[in-house]
Amino acid sequence: MNFWNNLFKTDKKPTKGEALFFKIFELFVIVFVLKYAWQWGPYIQQIGEVVLPLGIAQYVDVSFMFEHNISLVNAALISVFAILGFVRIFPKYSYLIALAFFHLHYVSRFSLGEISHGSNFIGMSLFALGLGLFFFGNNPVQYRRFTMGFIFFFFGLGYTSAAISKLIGTGLTWPSGKHLWLWIAERSVDVASAKGQFIPNIVQEWVLDYRFLGTLSLVFGLLAEFFGFLLWFDKTRPYIATALIMMHFGVYLTMSIMFDVYIYELLIIGYPWAKLIDRYLNFESNPLLRKTYQWSIRIS
């Protein structure tokens, strides 16, 4: 039970910093939910048919989303329910309804065969916010504690699961530099196809010249992912978050794949911002901070 107590901290004294930090985190999630909703909405209208049914699309023909601007209506529904959740109108169900429409949006957007993971953490965060409001909506402090604990638990699990998938899928030879060569070749086609040309950056040139550098970077990435479960513990969270952020930058530099949202989210949840707010910001002497805090409490 000690593990869970450290994760959810149900007995800890609430602070202003915690409340303000949580609302900022919540705003971040909602902003990205809206971004995906309106990025995918118009794109779905370009799709002709379902090549790979994912999620609910295995049970429902989602091709109705491709015509008559229905995906734009869906984007609007996601937006409305996400915003209602944020301002605590119809709080028990708003986020969960937004998540259901968001899932439909995802399976429609990625019905052509690509399985994108770029939005999974935002989806999990919305799910955490939704479950939190459903089960703890009448107690803002417990709501925050549950939501953050749930997010730490599943993000940590997700990273560790990614490492285990690699060890099962390939084995201990996964970090061989030759594998990175093949991925760089793959990405060279992708980038040329997307932008019209591919020019390798300096890091890619080094990796292509010296195989051991590729091996080193893959070893680092695999270890960082494997120890993702260290996000579960307060003491280790900033260190593993830093390692994972470095890993994501490494993926960007070597393979030109930017998981930007993961980096932002790790920056937000990986460090003790609430404590820093409490320690260094004076709510009484700063009217803007005081007003922001009061506003966040009104809709917490």
Next chain:
Amino acid sequence: MKRESPLKKSVKVTLVTLVIYGLLVATHLGEFWPFSIYPMFSKAGNPWKRAIVQDITHTHVDSLWKTTDKSGLPGQTVALNPLNVNTNDIANYLSKTEVWTQKKQSGVRKLLKKRLDNSTLLVYQARGSLTENDKPKVEFIPYLYFTADTTLLNNNLRVK
């Protein structure tokens, strides 16, 4: 009736979610968004298939259906980002389609429609693999030829 403590309730909700998560990913090949086992890049060293689109409007092509390497690609590579088309979507169309029905053909056409009014496009599948010397090798196979009013397919593709 005694109310459940917030800690017990939090643990219960988390564990029930974990079970549902596990069941969904176990029965849906590791993916039920937002749940996932995150298997990207788990199979290292395996051959891959991608796609690239060439604009050959102003290029004389001797042999339309010739497999080539990168240096032999005719015309200009079409940048798909400005067309708001994701290259992965074209790649998956080519790699996941076994029988090229009219619907499949028009599906790819729909993605490229912004360029089809006044261009001749050749859609290639890129296939990458490691050679015996552990060096990556990429070859480009022409799949589809598009003009505003014509669609031609590589003879090796199954058409229905």
